[in-house]
Amino acid sequence: MKITRMHGAGGTVMQKLIKETILGNLENTSVNGGIGLESLDDASTIPLGDKEIVFTVDGHTVKPIFFPGGDIGRISVCGTVNDLSVMGATPIALSLSIILPEGFDIENLDKIMKSINEACKEAEVSVITGDTKVSNVDDIIISSAGIGIVGLGNAVRDSGMKEGDVIIVSGNIGEHGLTILLTREGFEFESELKSDVAPINGLVKSVLDAGFKINAMKDPTRGGLADSLNEMAEKSGLGILIHEDKLPISNEVQFIGEALGIDPLTVANEGKVVMAVRAEDSEKILEILKIHPLGKNAKIIGTVTSEHKGVLMETLVGKRIVDTPLGDPIPRVC
């Protein structure tokens, strides 16, 4: 079988590839009893003394490389920083591996590097190592690994949510993915729609610094919120019930999503976090999130339950099962 686009779409097809072909062939996957590759969390850890080093890597390709709200440089920093952040870690340093195609415009590379610099300053991280190659690729590819620090045993796992927990999402969903889709296809904008790409370490830190515990956390990127919630539910063996009318969605995303028949729940974000917290803390955490500019649209969207597995959404008429998106949606209504 050959790799198809579906294998990179972040859905079940991709999960299968990772579990079988990639994980299946690796034997050494963890260090010092830290969180290893097999848990497929947002990042892994290496315990050292009373701290854990948190480590992650992310390859970035995006078409187009410049889009409303950001560019590939900004994504390369934020994607990696956010993976560290949702582990509860403080991001410190990044690496950059840049693969350039022949004929790539140096002016564009300059713009990208400036954007990387901006994002690093926002996130308060440094690029401390790097590599540049020119190769036979379609467009620029940037891989960035990142290192962060968390107190021993304090890493927030995908699997950590408990029954009765409340699910909070930090802001409007679906903006990045829709922006990319429309820009890629050359839609002429008279729309305020733009990517949400941003480093969320400051936002997460504000909650942790206030002394609250976050039981589980993810950044809903590819596959959207639907994918992250399903992963959290599956890894904890519990269910999540969300409410359609409580999802934070901007009017623009709602409108364009409805016009295209694309469910914002399944669309990528690059500057959001979804967390499971204790019910009694939830209102206070929501308040803290709302103070931060990146959290002003934060909302409580649901609860964790043992009454069912997977993710259910309460709609106007009855409940709907929110599946892990498979890739492109397939019509099912006669």
Place this chain on the structure above:
Amino acid sequence: MELKRIDVKGIVQGVGFRPFVYRIARENKLKGHVKNMGNYVEILVQGNSNDISLFLSDLISKKPPLSHLNDIKITNITSKEIYSDFFIKLSEKTENEEEGTIPPDISICDECLYEIMNKNDRREGYAFTACTNCGPRFTVIEKLPYDRENTSMDDFSLCEACKLEYENPKDRRFHAQATCCKNCGPNLFITDKYGKIISKSIYDAVKFLENGKILAIKGIGGTHLVCSSSSDTAVLELRKRLNRPTQAFAIMTKVEYINYFSDTSKVELNTILSPKRPIVALKKNKFYKNYFSAHVSNLDTIGVMLPYSGLHYLLFENTNEISYIMTSANLPGLPMSVDNDQILEKLGDIADYFLLHDRKIINRCDDSVLKEINKKMIFLRRSRGYAPEPVEIINQENIKYNKKNILALGPELNSVACLVKNNKFYLTQYIGNTGKYETFNYLKSAVLNLIKITNTNKIDAIVCDLHPEFNSTHFANELGKKYGCKVVQIQHHESHAYSLIGDSDNFKNNITIAIDGLGYGNDGNIWGGEIFLFKDKNIERIGHLKEHFQPGGDLASKYPLRMLLSILKEFLEVKELLEFISRYGYFSEKELKILIFQLEKGINVSKTTSTGRILDSISALLSVCFEKTYDGEPSIRLEALANSYSGLNAEIENAVKESIEITGNVLNTTKIVQKCYEMLIYHEPVEKIAYFAHIALSDGLSKIAIENAKKYSIEYVGITGGVSYNKIICERIIENIEKESLKPLFHEKIPNGDGGISFGQAVGYLLNLDKYDKI
């Protein structure tokens, strides 16, 4: 003197079979016993051989009306034992894996009805009156054998008077598991929306209905929302509260009133009067509007059923109303509520009052719906009165003698599951849209109940749809793990074709036209206008409608103008297209811009050959329907419009001929839509355009099918799928087939639409066992 054991299988429980055996045994001077074995009845008779053969012929010729004898096995017994009498032995629990059959619910019999209406009878006015010849079966049973303790009647112990009847073999209530009376049976009461009891008299419910109130009425196997069908205010209020703007309501009326408002054929009348008491879609006559609010049905037909329980008959006492709206008590897509608490919780904002009772409904069962097409009654929905009665196949050896237990889980919408065991295809009651979580759970419980009431303890294979995202596909994999068996996926339209083949019990080579709204195709596209060649047990797609782009996936099903836009774009310039579509005033400028962008770039656009989408587009083109609020709405209303056209004439026939273009067995539906568009531009009447579209589609499909039948020397041409409920299309295709001296195959016992998919999945699996066994 001889001693014989006779084992009888079939519908022999809960139908007065044992008292009948008792009677004929005594009449023929035989000794011995009759015993309920859980899933069959054992009879032991001792006497002279002449009397025994008389007994056997009585057994077959005089059997109770509701019983059905599938298999009678006679064994000679050598025993010294001398029986002194004939008696009925208590039921015996068995663990064997033989088939047992629970009869469906049936309407109240004349004798019970007479008692209810008779001032001097002790059951006068008692809503739950039943006997061995009538009343609930499937809806009250929890498990086999059909004994009182295994039913929801277990909560009601018999009073002295009832007990005497129950124990008297000569009484029609002998071992009638649902028998009861005012003193010992279920109690009726009326509550407000908080569950507070405000009356115990059904006549107060009648008064509420007369005053235009909406009632939730818990009946025998389900719950209805009920209101006057003549009051505009009541009907509109119900529509508003249910959020059901247009879908026609069914009504209940008494048989003497039917002719007032509808023209009925003999087959329709027979069906409506049968003890199964389904809803039948009847043609309205010109007096219809004198009796009904215009908001009951916006079609040319109305769904009608007769009272089927004592409770219903009592609703027609002390009132001048000749009919009531009777619609399943559920929000669209969700299962009907059947527990008192749930009824109050879910329907609290919909009904004003609640007529409830204290008997549990074990298996909820929606009303069945039938319609006459080509002078035969066909199932739109096969449920109460029919489920779980099995269907058998006689003309295919592999299936007939197959010993494997197969479970087929059906499609996603209009879901029905099917369990096959010893060539009995048990279809569940109607389940509904399993895309809804609640309805998906209903599917799960209905399947598990079916497994239980058929004494099934192994499943050898599970069949489900090919669609990767259906909940039923996930359920199939889950069950496959539980039973340790394989899971096989069969394509939706192939299942439709297998369903037709199995239903007509004709396994000779055929061409089948499978037309409907949507199914996931073998090529990853969306199918719905398919022509199959069935040859030597193999099925092959040989033709179809032209592929069109379906923009926005499910949105294009919900908003038919999207589909129209997509097809018009194939032959109109964008500027012209925008100008034309803007006239409908339906899309905003921005929306239209995104839609065109979507089509041009192929964003979330599928390819589809669906017949439903073509009819939808024309429905939108003619401003019949811009938003689908129930299954098939755009095309159902288009059909109603076409029906108001006078019929075939030379002009239409010419237009049809001109618009049919077939290349490589693909019908160019763009040409048909384009012709409709041109007719509209030239201000032809919309009825005429609607009618033209129906005939053009029918003739185009027929042509492909007939040409191939000739090419492959095939005698039979079948038609199936949801669009075959369209009377104009279906009858036209059958007419075309017969004109060519070919033989049409059409449904009879199984729904044409998705309610027949699980049956087809099972047939398809069993037909190709050798292939699937290798997997």
